Every structure is written in C-alpha cells, then in structure tokens.
Amino acid sequence: MNSNSLVSIADLSKDEILHILEQTRYFEEHPNHKILDGKVVATLFFEPSTRTRLSFETAANRLGARVIGFSDKGTTSTSKGETLKDTIKMVSNYVDLIVMRHYLEGAALYATEVTDIPIINAGDGSNQHPSQTMLDLYSIYKTQGRLENLTITMVGDLKYGRTVHSLLMAMRYFNPTFNFVACNELRMPDEYIDFCNDHGIKYNVSCDFSPEIINSSDIIYMTRVQRERFTDIMEYEKVKDLYNLNNAMLNDSKDNLRILHPLPRVNEINPDVDDNPKAYYFQQARNGLFTRQALICNALGIDILKQ
Amino acid sequence: MNTSKKELAVAALQNGTVIDHIPSEMLFKAVKLLGIESLGTQLTIGNNLASKKLGTKGIIKVADVYFPEAVLNRLALIAPDAVVNIIRDFDVVEKLRVSLPETIVGIVRCDNPKCISNNEPMATRFHLIDRANGELRCHYCGHSVNTTDATII
Numbered sequence: 375m376n377s378n379s380l381v382s383i384a385d386l387s388k389d390e391i392l393h394i395l396e397q398t399r400y401f402e403e404h405p406n407h408k409i410l411d412g413k414v415v416a417t418l419f420f421e422p423s424t425r426t427r428l429s430f431e432t433a434a435n436r437l438g439a440r441v442i443g444f445s446d447k448g449t450t451s452t453s454k455g456e457t458l459k460d461t462i463k464m465v466s467n468y469v470d471l472i473v474m475r476h477y478l479e480g481a482a483l484y485a486t487e488v489t490d491i492p493i494i495n496a497g498d499g500s501n502q503h504p505s506q507t508m509l510d511l512y513s514i515y516k517t518q519g520r521l522e523n524l525t526i527t528m529v530g531d532l533k534y535g536r537t538v539h540s541l542l543m544a545m546r547y548f549n550p551t552f553n554f555v556a557c558n559e560l561r562m563p564d565e566y567i568d569f570c571n572d573h574g575i576k577y578n579v580s581c582d583f584s585p586e587i588i589n590s591s592d593i594i595y596m597t598r599v600q601r602e603r604f605t606d607i608m609e610y611e612k613v614k615d616l617y618n619l620n621n622a623m624l625n626d627s628k629d630n631l632r633i634l635h636p637l638p639r640v641n642e643i644n645p646d647v648d649d650n651p652k653a654y655y656f657q658q659a660r661n662g663l664f665t666r667q668a669l670i671c672n673a674l675g676i677d678i679l680k681q
Numbered sequence: 682m683n684t685s686k687k688e689l690a691v692a693a694l695q696n697g698t699v700i701d702h703i704p705s706e707m708l709f710k711a712v713k714l715l716g717i718e719s720l721g722t723q724l725t726i727g728n729n730l731a732s733k734k735l736g737t738k739g740i741i742k743v744a745d746v747y748f749p750e751a752v753l754n755r756l757a758l759i760a761p762d763a764v765v766n767i768i769r770d771f772d773v774v775e776k777l778r779v780s781l782p783e784t785i786v787g788i789v790r791c792d793n794p795k796c797i798s799n800n801e802p803m804a805t806r807f808h809l810i811d812r813a814n815g816e817l818r819c820h821y822c823g824h825s826v827n828t829t830d831a832t833i834i
Contacts, residue, residue, distance in 0.1 A: 477795070478797045478800050480797040480820075480821025483797075484821055498797075500795075501823065
C-alpha cells in the first residue's frame with residue numbers, strides 16, 4: 375500500500391490524528407488557501423453519495439485543485455465490465471490523487487495495491503469511511519476543547535452503523551467512557567465490545583435511553599434505526615421510537631453537551647432540538663469540508679502548517 | 682503378523698513424500714490443495730484407514746516429489762494434525778508437522794459476497810489472527826472465518 379493513502383481510520387496513529395485535526399483547524403480559518411494549484415484530483419464514485427462527493431469536491435476546489443471524476447458507475451466502463459484494477463490504473467495516469475467510494479468492501483485497500491497514486495477511501499460498502507470519522511473527531515475536539523476523558527453516548531443502530539464503530543476505534547487513544555444505547559437486536563457487536571475490553575476502554579451497555587445517561591454525557595452520537603435492518607418487523611415497531619431524542623430530554627443535560635449525527639436523519643432527532651445550541655449536527659457536516667481539505671493535503675504529502 | 686499385512690496394503694515408497702493423519706473427510710480437499718491431480722509420478726491415495734488418533738484417516742503417497750514447505754503448510758488449513766514423512770531410499774529421513782502461515786494467499790474464499798475479492802479477478806488474502814482457534818481474517822473486507830469452516834478455492 376502506498377504510504378500516503380487513507381483506507382481505514384485504524385491506519386492513523388494518535389499523532390497523525392492530532393496533526394490532521396490541527397490542519398483541519400487551519401482550514402477552518404483559511405478555507406480558500408489555494409495550495410494545490412496545478413494538481414488534479416479524481417473523485418471516483420462507483421456508488422452515488424452526493425453529500426460525501428460534494429464535500430470532497432468542494433474541498434479540492436477550495437484548495438485550488440482541478441477535479442475530474444464520475445458520480446455513478448452507470449456512466450463508466452465499469453458498466454461494460456471493466457475491472458476496478460483497470461479503472462484505477464487508467465485514472466492513475468491522469469491525476470495526483472484518487473478519492474473513491476465503492477459498493478464493495480475492501481475496494482479501496484485493493485486499489486492501493488494496484489497504483490502508486492495515493493487513494494482516499496470515501497466509503498467501501500459497510501466497511502470503512504475514515505473521513506467521516508475524522509470529521510466526527512474534529513467536531514468533538516472543537517466543541518469540547520479536548521478529546522481526552524469524555525463520556526460519549528452512542529444511540530440507535532450500533533450493529534450496522536459503521537460510523538459508530540470507526541469512532542469507537544479512533545477514540546481508543548483518548549480514554550473515553552462510552553454508553554452504548556440500543557435495543558438488543560441492534561446492540562454493539564461483540565468484536566467491538568472485545569475491542570473495548572482489550573484496550574481498557576470503559577463502557578456501559580443499556581437498552582434504555584435514560585435521563586441518567588443523557589445527563590452524564592459530553593457527546594450524544596445519534597444514528598438512524600432503519601426498518602430494513604430488522605428480521606422481525608414487530609420488533610422494529612416496538613423499538614422504533616425508543617431511541618428518539620426531543621428537546622425536553624435535554625433539560626438537565628450538561629452545558630457542554632453536543633448532539634452529533636452523521637446525517638441524514640429521519641425522526642430520531644425531533645426538529646425541536648435543531649434550535650437548541652447543543653444541537654451540532656449541521657455544523658458537524660460543515661466540518662467535513664475542512665477535514666477533507668486536511669486529508670487531501672495529507673494524502674499529497676503537503677503539511678500546510680509547515681508552508 | 683497383522684501390522685505387516687496392513688503396511689503391505691499400500692506399496693512402500695523408495696523416494697518421495699508420505700502425508701499421513703489427514704481427516705478422512707478432508708482427503709480429497711488435501712489432494713486439491715497439493716495440486717497433485719495432474720502429476721505423472723506414482724501416486725497412492727488411501728482413505729478411511731483405521732487411525733487411533735482420528736478414528737479414520739486418509740493418507741497420500743507421492744513418489745519422487747518433495748513439496749516446498751509453503752505448499753505443505755496449506756494443508757494446515759484442513760488437516761492441522763497431518764504429518765509429512767520425507768522418504769529417501771525407503772527410509773523416513775524427516776518428519777514434519779504442518780503449520781498455518783501468517784498470511785494465506787489464494788487458497789481460502791471470503792464468505793462475504795460483498796468483498797472485493799469475490800468480485801475482481803484477484804488472489805484472496807487472509808491473515809491468521811488467532812492460531813489456537815484457527816481464526817482467519819480477510820485482508821480486504823475484514824470478515825473473519827474459522828479454518829474449519831473456510832471454503833477452499
């Protein structure tokens with residue numbers, strides 16, 4: 375794998391994470407620093423994801439790079455049966471960096487094995503999505519002023535939600551306490567519970583989104599409970615509203631509490647929370663832009679803080 | 682004597698490799714893993730032979746062939762107790778146990794249908810993450826599989 379690629383959040387050391395967060399902060403203050411004049415970035419979206427693609431393309435454009443790419447495999451040679459390897463090799467001839475999203479798991483890692491051009495994984499199936507994790511970390515860092523010793527409550531779909539899994543792994547460096555709030559069918563998988571045990575991470579498991587949990591949290595990370603995740607539809611009907619958040623539930627919460635959500639949300643956060651200053655999910659999405667500027671520079675081997 | 686009759690049931694080898702203590706149900710998988718189907722040399726394959734350790738076992742004798750260690754170690758996936766006897770001039774000159782390598786390339790299929798390795802013309806790759814329990818993890822998608830359940834390509 376070429377060393378500047380970013381495939382998984384697990385590739386990053388604590389120092390690298392902290393350094394990217396510092397760079398992200400720089401880009402929040404200087405979003406139009408055109409450091410990539412003359413560079414070309416490809417965004418290869420084999421699976422549509424408008425939000426992620428626009429965020430990466432805006433990041434590249436604000437850095438002064440040119441962007442080429444596609445937003446749907448239907449318009450590419452993939453629909454003619456071209457292999458991923460051939461597509462990556464072809465595009466590698468033209469660009470300095472590839473940002474790719476793919477519906478198959480492990481696609482980005484495989485891409486790094488067939489090219490010397492750095493790859494940023496913008497999501498591979500339900501596997502990894504490291505830029506989402508970095509923007510989550512930046513949002514926590516920015517709102518709390520630190521990453522260490524925070525109580526983070528994860529709510530909703532903890533079984534299939536890759537964002538919570540990646541965030542959990544990235545937080546291992548920072549001595550967190552987790553509350554995992556989910557129904558039994560969508561509880562945190564054993565491998566991540568084992569991960570917590572192996573790394574000495576403190577956690578509580580609860581089926582109840584209780585006031586005690588809410589009022590002890592520094593961060594509440596909400597996720598969407600999707601109907602199609604349930605084998606038993608009766609079970610879905612039973613639990614679908616148990617993990618919804620409304621404004622009244624935040625009455626006795628800590629002042630520094632912030633609500634995060636990877637978006638899109640459906641009804642797990644009532645719109646009456648939106649005007650509460652503790653709601654942070656829209657700013658969180660905005661942070662994605664600065665985070666991706668930092669990740670693009672990092673992948674190109676450019677340290678903006680040393681320029 | 683009984684034992685000598687048993688031994689005579691399978692011809693003795695002058696030079697070559699004898700692989701013993703293969704679980705009966707894995708014998709033909711072992712043949713496939715070794716890639717000996719197309720060999721031109723004398724080949725003796727026995728199955729459902731009595732075994733104190735396994736109940737019944739399979740055995741493979743290949744004349745005039747010595748396998749590279751990496752090929753023999755593929756057998757550890759399906760026959761962790763297999764014993765490899767190296768024969769020279771009718772004598773066992775070396776006895777080897779097979780051992781799972783840290784990385785297994787191109788042998789095991791990932792059972793995740795959404796894994797890239799099942800959708801591209803490429804070699805699969807697994808890492809041995811728990812030797813005691815035979816747990817493998819797909820290099821690409823991270824799916825775990827136990828060696829006893831692994832699908833051999």
